Structure formats: C-alpha cells, structure tokens
Amino acid sequence: MALATTENTTSLDFGPAVALSCRECGARYDLGPIFACIECFGPLEIAYDFGRVTREQIAEGPTNIWRYRSLLPVPVDVTSKPNMAPGWTKLVKADNLARELGIRSLHVKDDSGNPTHSFKDRVVAMAVEAARNFGFHTLSCSSTGNLAGAVTAAAARAGLDACVFIPADLEEAKIVMASVYGGRLIAIEGTYDDVNRFCSELIGDELGDQWGFANVNLRPYYAEGSKTLAYEIAEQLGWRIPDQIVIPVASGSQLTKIDKAFKELIGLGLVEEKPYKIFAAQAEGCSPVSTAYKAGLDVIRPVKPDTIAKSLAIGNPADGPYVLDIARRTGGAVEDVTDTEIVDAIRLLARTEGIFAETAGGVTVGVLRKLVAAGRLDPDAETVVLNTGDGLKTLDAVAGQARPTAVIRPSLDAFRAVIA
Amino acid sequence: MALATTENTTSLDFGPAVALSCRECGARYDLGPIFACIECFGPLEIAYDFGRVTREQIAEGPTNIWRYRSLLPVPVDVTSKPNMAPGWTKLVKADNLARELGIRSLHVKDDSGNPTHSFKDRVVAMAVEAARNFGFHTLSCSSTGNLAGAVTAAAARAGLDACVFIPADLEEAKIVMASVYGGRLIAIEGTYDDVNRFCSELIGDELGDQWGFANVNLRPYYAEGSKTLAYEIAEQLGWRIPDQIVIPVASGSQLTKIDKAFKELIGLGLVEEKPYKIFAAQAEGCSPVSTAYKAGLDVIRPVKPDTIAKSLAIGNPADGPYVLDIARRTGGAVEDVTDTEIVDAIRLLARTEGIFAETAGGVTVGVLRKLVAAGRLDPDAETVVLNTGDGLKTLDAVAGQARPTAVIRPSLDAFRAVIA
Secondary structure, three states, X not given: OOOOOOOOOOOOOOOOEEEEEEOOOOOEEOOOOOOEOOOOOOEEEEEEOOOOOOHHHHHOOOOOHHHHHHHOOOOOOHXXXXXXXXXXXXXEEOXXXXXXXXXXXXXXXXXXXXXXXXXXXXXXXXXXXXXXXXXXXXXXXXXXXXXHHHHHHHHHHHOOEEEEEEEOOOOHHHHHHHHHOOOEEEEEOOOHHXXXXXXXXXXXXXXXXXEEEOOOOOHHHHHHOOHHHHHHHHHHOOOOOOOEEEEEOXXXXXXXXXXXXXXXXXXXXXXXXXXXXXXXXXXXOEOHHHHHHHOOOOOOOOXXXXXXXXXXXXXXXXXXXXXXXXXXXXXXXXXXXXXXXXXXXXXXXXXXXXXXXXXXXXXXXXXXXXXXXXXXXXXOOXXXXXXXXXXXXOOHHHHOOOOOOEEEOOOHHHXXXXXX | OOOOOXXXXXXOOOOOEEEEEEXXXXXXXXXXXXXXXXXXXXXXEEEEOOOOOOHHHHHOOOOOHHHHHHHOOOOOOXXXXXXXXXXXXEEEEOHXXXXXXXXXXXXXXXXXXXXXXXXXXXXXXXXXXXXHHHXXXXXXXXXXXXXXXXXXXXXXXXXXXXXXXXXXXXOHHHHHHHHHOOOEEEEEOOOHHHHHHHHHHHHHOOOOOOEXXXXXXXXXXXXXOOHHHHHHHHHHOOOOOOOEEEEEOOOOHHHHHHHHHHHHHHHOOOOOOOOOEEEEEEEOOEOHHHHHXXXXXXXXXXXXXXXXXXHHOOOOOOOHHHHHHHHHHHOOEEEEEOHHHHHHHHHHHHHHHOOOEOHHHHHHHHHHHHHHHOOOOOOOOEEEEEEOXXXXXXXXXXXXXXXXXXXXXXXXXXXXXXXX
C-alpha cells in the first residue's frame, strides 16, 4: 500500500481540491496518489476550498459533468484535453411507472446514456485527470465489468495505456466491451473481492507501483465523480433536492458521494436546505449491507456473492458502514430484492418508460417497488430512482423472457394465425 | 397502399409543417397518413412554413431534438407529453483518429448516446407525434433491428401499442431489446426487403389499416427526424456546415434529409452558405447504391444482402437514386467496404476515441479511411463522420477479436507470466 504522506504538489492542478482528509480521524495530507490514512487506516477523501459558485456559472458550462468542474478535483481547463465528457444524462419524468407503483412524483436518473453506458464514466473521468496530474501512464482498475469498459475507453481517448482486471465469469458484453478499446484485459479466476485483493498486492509490487488504479490509489479522486449524479439531479429538478432517492450499493461509494454532494449544494446555497431520505438497494444474493441494516449492526460481515446483478456483486463493500450511517441518519433504509424481483423490475421499467436497465437498475426499481408496497417510502414525496447501467450489457437476465411473439413466413395468413 | 388525397386536417397540429409535397412532380397534399403521390407514385415529403427561426430561440430549447421543434413536423408543445426526447448526442473531436488517418480536422457524430442507442430514436420521435395526430393506437415498422427497439421503447413511454416486424436472423441483442419493452415483435423468415413488402401488404389489409407504420404510412413525418443530425452537427460546430461528411446508406433516407437540413439552415440564414460534399457509405455485401454510382448509373439494381452490417442491409433502397444525385451534385462519392474492413474500422475507432460503434459505424469509418487513402477526400477540409449505432448491439462482429489478454489465477506470479 502506497502511504506517502507528502508529495511535491507544486505542479499539480486539481482545481478547488486542496488536500486529502481522513474520513475517520480528520488527518490531512497533501494531494497525492494515496487512499488510506497513515494514522488510522481510514479512507481519505478530497477536501476543497470552493470559493463562490453560482447557478449561472454552472449553466454556462458544457452539457456534461464539466459544468460542475468548480466542484470537482480537476483543473479549470479540464475540457481542453480529450476525455469522455460523460454526464448530463436524462432525468426522466416517469409518470407511467409512478402510476403503476402508486406514487405521485417519480423520476429515473438514467445513466445508461453515458459514453460506455454506465455511471462509471463519471468516476473514471476523475481518475484520468488524477493520472495525468500524477504522471501515471497506465490506468488500471479492479472491476465487476462496467468500470473495466469505462477505464479502457477513457484511456484510449486520453492516450493512456490501460490494464484492467475482472472476474473471469462476467457477462459476454462486458468482456467484449472492455477488450475492444485496445488495452489489456486480465480475467481473474475468482470473485470481484479476489480481483480487488490482487490489485492491492499489485500496487505494492514494482510491477504496478507506477500505475494509476482508478478505484484503489486514485480512489479519493475517482469517487468524487459520483457527486455529479447528485448535482445533475438537483439542477434538472430546477435546483431542488428530491425528498427520497433510491441508490444501488456495490462498494457503497456512490451513495456516500451523493449524500456528500447534496450537503455541498446546501452549503454553497445552490439549493434550499431540506431533509432528504436516502434508500440503499442491494441484490439479495449479495446483501451484506442490507443484512447488517436489518440486524441493527454497524459492521458489515462479508459475503460470497451469488446474484445476476454482477455489477453490484461486491461481497466486502468498503463503504458499507457509511451507507448504514447515511440510511439511518436521513431516515431512509437499506433493502434487497431477489433475482426474480430484479428481472421483473427490469421489465416493468422497460414497458412503462422505454428504459432498458442493467440488472443494477432492476435492483433499484425492485427495491423502490418493495418499499412502496410495504409503506416504507412516502408515495406523496418527490422520489428519484437511479438506473446506473444498460440492459444491453446484461442481456441474459431477460433474454429468456424477451423473445419474439412469433416467427412466421411473410404472409398475411401466417400473421393472422399468430395474432388471433 | 393508402392514397387518400385529403384528410380532415382541422384538428391536426404539426407545427410549421403545412402540407405534403411530391418529391418528383411537386403535387401537394393535405397532411395525412400517406406517403406516395397519387399522380406519379413519387415519395411525399413535408413542406413547411418556417417563419423566423433564430439561433437564440434554438439555444433556449432543451438539450434534445426538441430544441429544433420549429423546424420539425411536431406541435410547439411537443415536450408536454411523454416521449423519448432523443438527440443532442456528442459531436466528438476525434484528434487521435484524425492523426491515424492523416487528416486535419475530424469529428465523430456519435448517435450511440441516444436512448435506445441508435439514430432511430430521432425518426421514431416524429412517428410518435404523427401517430398521436392521426389517432393511431398501434405503432409499427419493418426493421433491420435498431428501428424495432426504438419503436417499441417509444410506444411504451408514449402509451401506444406496438407491433413490429424484423427479419428472423437478426443479432440477439436487437431481438431482446425489441422484445423487452412489451410490444409485439414478429420475426419474419426472410430478408428485410421481404419484411418491408409484408408491411406494405399489411397496411392495405384491414388488419393494419389503422396502424401507424413509422417507415411506411408515417414515413414523410418519420424521415424528417434525420434532419436533427444535421442541425446538431452545425450547431455543435458553432453554427457551421462541415466541408465533408460521411453518412451510412441503408434506405438512403437519412442522407437525403441531412442534405435537406443543411439547405434549410442556409435558407434560414442560421449558417453561412458554403459548399459541402456528402459521401455515402455502404457495406460491400449490400452495396446497390455504390455499385450504381461506380457504374455511372441513375437507377439502382436491387441486391440480396450478405454482410455483417445488418442495420444497413436493405437490398432495395427506396431513396437510392436521391443518394446518387446528392453525392454527384455535392462533389462527394459513394463507396463501400468489406466486412473485414468494417471490423477493422470498429476497432480503430474504439482504440483511438473510446467509441464502440455498431457495424454501421464501422462502415462509415471504413469508407472514410478508404477515401482518404485513395486521395478522394480532402485531408485538410473539416470532416464529420457519423456513427449511428452501438457496438453492444453487434457484439459478434468483434467478439472473436475482443477477448481478454489472459485468464489467470489471482497471483502476482501468474500475472508476471502473462505480461512478460
């Protein structure tokens, strides 16, 4: 583990980011490719000096995440170099789905519109800027699939080498996508947690010590990309935080950053202060956070994942305890759904709103449905549910139930016979 | 074939569209669900009374195709009802690809960012408004795959029934996608041209005479959606028409509408008048337009398609002769590439720009590459190439060449062995 406490930061340009700060003990460090506190081993996160940020400044920016560059650890001229420019995905007013579920106001934040069709393009864009700042020529990651494709695509466009690591049993679409951009893709015989442990070893080895691992040694920067989901939701609602939001949990990082971003928006006066409830969604086959929540525990017991929601299949989620804190503090909850409920929810979202979600989107919509049915989510409050990936990457989940109505010869009689 | 010459148009609202006009003989018809001239059987297209349209008006609109609603056959309040709101996809500055090809200024218009990940969402959005205007409750189409998914998704969100027709041998991803939104998907044993003929029969039958077929009886409206590609390219370039553009050809409709839109922008004073060259791209395995172009002919001889570029596999392209006209008039060309060149081009675009294109994108990039190499495209002129679809829908094209570098156990020794 690289635990350098100081770096020569004179040539670094991370815009409004000024330091790394330990989430546990508050110790501060100069900006560098480090991710854990040398004092207490707590996770490091970015500390900022934002200055004044206005809605007008933001509105003048491009229609991608860089409109929020004054709130992110990136240089002010971030748009001058090639990157994937993700974000500004649709916040879809989901009246049909709302009606089916019996709730009043529902939006789907649909991140399948990103360049590689998952929210990972947001976080990887931060990792690319960090890699550029630190002079890393190779971008790497451990991935459940979406991240691997986002990293190899972004590296290709940014002119960086890529070497990414995935569990060998991933969906075909994710394997092809992570390979096609030309970087190296290493499939590991094991779970995501095995891949993750391997990457931590690799960083400590001379083989990998000059690599930027998006979700390991660049994690404090990388993770900030998830804040843009919250910024966009608030801006797209007309600069308002929703009352309730349902967020998928893999490592838990995304959820913690959405909470952080809402607090930043309130602190900067960009939205009115108001209470909001954060609901966390997991698949039953990988539900360590949900299990801890239901048992009233503060610690997460790791599990071995067994679910079709492979992009959420992290059995030992690093930010799990923070997810528990946030769900409890905001009056939300953590809930999980079965694989069958995931598939049903994918189909429900598709037939009501024309959005074809990945299994992770089936998890959030399924949890939303379950919480409404149980009366645990206010049907009259403004609600947002996240779809963080694309159904084309997890075809197998629905392929058995999404078949042609009929296969016929090109004749009216043949058609009459099947339509009767 | 429905050839009604007049309809009760008092309750119709198609915004600036005022009539249908025959492309061949100029005969005019009231707006209605008709597509061929009763006089000469020529194709009908929309005639407009635009009034004054300014850049400022457009810039105030939403970041989707509806920013151009004053140039489209849709009501002014088109955003008030649920639709897919496609468009405003990225115009990617492709410096890496330009360098590889030896050209100075290149952009990729990347329509894989649309809701169902192809340009078809643009045209289907027009068909939905036409179906609403004409009171059709079922939206239909003949499709090579992308259109079927776009229609079933848009119908789901708009609250219309869907019944769509495809050749039975399509890519798995396109079949699943067209099925998942809940409409009826009928697979036809035959080519796209067989499917298309079947749909024409169906419209003449009582079974289908109250259906809106996006690309048959709603075709004049539907086809106008392709204009938004040209509007966006011009606006994203800073209100400027590129010198050269490479466009894929299936039916040829998209290319003719991009030409029409450039002329409209010039006519309205939204861009400066300037010459531009339009290059048309086909797959060798379905190249009836390219063949006619090279032979110096004005007529298209239909072919039986045999190519991996299934979304372009229309052997009898309705707008083929117009494509020939436009390529010749503008000083462009029509060219084709082999399946191998298509795959190479997909991989080239992926590894240079991080864009994973469908086979149709391999066709345009492959033709661009071929034209530059042959000195038939000016390497110093501002060039745009279209990617109209998504690589996730045509995985098989590259799956054999996009594999993991290695599959290993999670150990540094195993990694060293494969990276050496």
